[in-house]
Amino acid sequence: xxxxxxxxxxxxxxxxxxxxxxxxxxxxxxxxxxxxxxxxxxxxxxxxxxxxxxxxxxxxxxxxxxxxxxxxxxxxxxxxxxxxxxxxxxxxxxxxxxxxxxxxxxxxxxxxxxxxxxxxxxxxxxxxxxxxxxxxxxxxxxxxxxxxxxxxxxxxxxxxxxxxxxxxxxxxxxxxxxxxxxxxxxxxxxxx
Amino acid sequence: xxxxxxxxxxxxxxxxxxxxxxxxxxxxxxxxxxxxxxxxxxxxxxxxxxxxxxxxxxxxxxxxxxxxxxxxxxxxxxxxxxxxxxxxxxxxxxxxxxxxxxxxxxxxxxxxxxxxxxxxxxxxxxxxxxxxxxxxxxxxxxxxxxxxxxxxxxxxxxxxxxxxxxxxxxxxxxxxxxxxxxxxxxxxxxxx
Numbered sequence: 371x372x373x374x375x376x377x378x379x380x381x382x383x384x385x386x387x388x389x390x391x392x393x394x395x396x397x398x399x400x401x402x403x404x405x406x407x408x409x410x411x412x413x414x415x416x417x418x419x420x421x422x423x424x425x426x427x428x429x430x431x432x433x434x435x436x437x438x439x440x441x442x443x444x445x446x447x448x449x450x451x452x453x454x455x456x457x458x459x460x461x462x463x464x465x466x467x468x469x470x471x472x473x474x475x476x477x478x479x480x481x482x483x484x485x486x487x488x489x490x491x492x493x494x495x496x497x498x499x500x501x502x503x504x505x506x507x508x509x510x511x512x513x514x515x516x517x518x519x520x521x522x523x524x525x526x527x528x529x530x531x532x533x534x535x536x537x538x539x540x541x542x543x544x545x546x547x548x549x550x551x552x553x554x555x556x557x558x559x560x561x562x
Numbered sequence: 563x564x565x566x567x568x569x570x571x572x573x574x575x576x577x578x579x580x581x582x583x584x585x586x587x588x589x590x591x592x593x594x595x596x597x598x599x600x601x602x603x604x605x606x607x608x609x610x611x612x613x614x615x616x617x618x619x620x621x622x623x624x625x626x627x628x629x630x631x632x633x634x635x636x637x638x639x640x641x642x643x644x645x646x647x648x649x650x651x652x653x654x655x656x657x658x659x660x661x662x663x664x665x666x667x668x669x670x671x672x673x674x675x676x677x678x679x680x681x682x683x684x685x686x687x688x689x690x691x692x693x694x695x696x697x698x699x700x701x702x703x704x705x706x707x708x709x710x711x712x713x714x715x716x717x718x719x720x721x722x723x724x725x726x727x728x729x730x731x732x733x734x735x736x737x738x739x740x741x742x743x744x745x746x747x748x749x750x751x752x753x754x
Contacts, residue, residue: 386720389716389717389718389720390718390720390721391703391718493725498739498743504752504754507752507754508754511583511754523730524581525581526581526582526583526753526754528578528581528582528731528738528739529582529738529739529742529753529754530739531729531739532729532739533685533727533728533729534726534727534728534729534730535725535726535727536725536726537723537724537725537726538715538726538730539720546720546721547690547720547721547722547723547724550721551690560696560699561718561721562696562699562700562703562718562721
C-alpha cells in the first residue's frame with residue numbers, strides 16, 4: 371500500500387485508520403483554526419480539513435495526505451472546545467435532551483498527481499435529558515477538556531448519548547467508510 | 563463502587579464497561595445458546611442474556627452480574643455466527659445494500675437483593691452495496707470468524723457500513739447508555 375500521511379495529531383483519527391489496516395505517518399499541521407462565520411458548518415469543516423492537508427502536503431514529500439476537521443453544531447451554532455469547566459457545563463446543558471450534528475470535513479491530496487478531493491460526512495447525535503448533577507459528574511471526569519462540544523463519545527461521553535443517526539466513526543473524527551469510498555473512486559486505493 | 567461481574571467472555575463488552583470506568587470481573591457462562599424460533603429476536607436476545615447472567619449468578623458470590631446477548635436480524639431471520647467462509651460470504655451478500663437490526667438483550671442481577679432486570683436495545687445498521695470482490699476482500703481479513711452476522715463493526719467491518727440509527731455500542735455488544743439508565747433506576751448505581 372502507498373504511504374499515507376495523516377495531517378492530524380488526533381490519536382482517535384490514527385486509531386480509526388489503524389482499525390482499517392492503515393499505518394499512517396503522522397505529520398501534524400500548524401494552521402490557525404480560524405472560523406469564518408459567513409460559511410456553513412459543512413464549509414467550515416471542509417475548508418479547515420483542506421488547510422490542514424495542504425499545509426502538511428507542502429512538506430510531506432510523497433504519498434497521500436489526509437486532513438480532517440470535526441465540528442459540533444447545535445442549531446446553527448458551532449460549539450468549539452471549551453475554555454474551562456464552566457463553558458463545558460453550559461455547552462452540555464445546551465446539548466441536553468436535544469439533537470445536534472457532528473460534521474467532519476476531510477481532504478485527500480495525492481502528492482504523486484493532481485487529484486485533491488474534499489468531502490464531508492454529517493451524523494445526528496441525540497443526547498439524553500441530563501440533569502445538572504449528571505453534567506457535573508461528567509465534568510468531573512475531566513474528559514471534556516480539548517473536545518469540541520465538550521464530550522467524547524468514545525469515552526464516558528457514551529453515557530450521555532441516547533442514539534445517533536449516521537456514521538459513528540464520523541463522530542469520533544473520521545468517517546472511514548465514506549473516506550474509503552473516496553479512496554477507491556479517486557485514488558484506486560481500497561482499505562479492505 | 564460495588565463489584566461488577568460480567569457474564570461474558572467477549573473482550574468488546576469488557577472494553578465497553580472499562581470505557582465507562584468499570585473494571586468488571588469476568589466469569590464466562592457455560593450455557594447452550596439454544597434459539598427457540600417461536601420467539602422474536604428481541605425475546606431470544608433477552609432470554610439468552612438472562613440465561614447467561616443467572617448461570618454465572620449461581621457461582622459469583624456477591625455483587626452485580628451483567629449478562630448480554632447480541633443477535634443480528636435481517637428481515638425476521640437471525641443470522642448467527644458463520645461456520646466457514648462460504649457461509650460468511652452468503653450472509654454478507656444478503657446484508658449488502660440493506661438495513662438489518664442488531665439487538666442486544668441484557669440482564670442485571672443484584673446478588674445482594676431481589677432485583678433482576680431484563681431489557682434490550684435495538685440498532686438499525688445499513689450496509690453499503692457491496693460487490694462480490696469487496697465481500698471476498700473482507701472475508702480474506704478473517705475478521706468474520708466467530709461474529710454474528712459475519713462482520714465486526716469495530717474492525718474493518720466499519721468499511722461495510724454506510725450508517726447506523728441508534729446506539730453504536732449496542733452494535734459492539736453492550737448498550738452502555740441504556741445499561742447505565744437501568745443501573746441508576748433499579749440499582750442506584752451511576753457509572754458517570
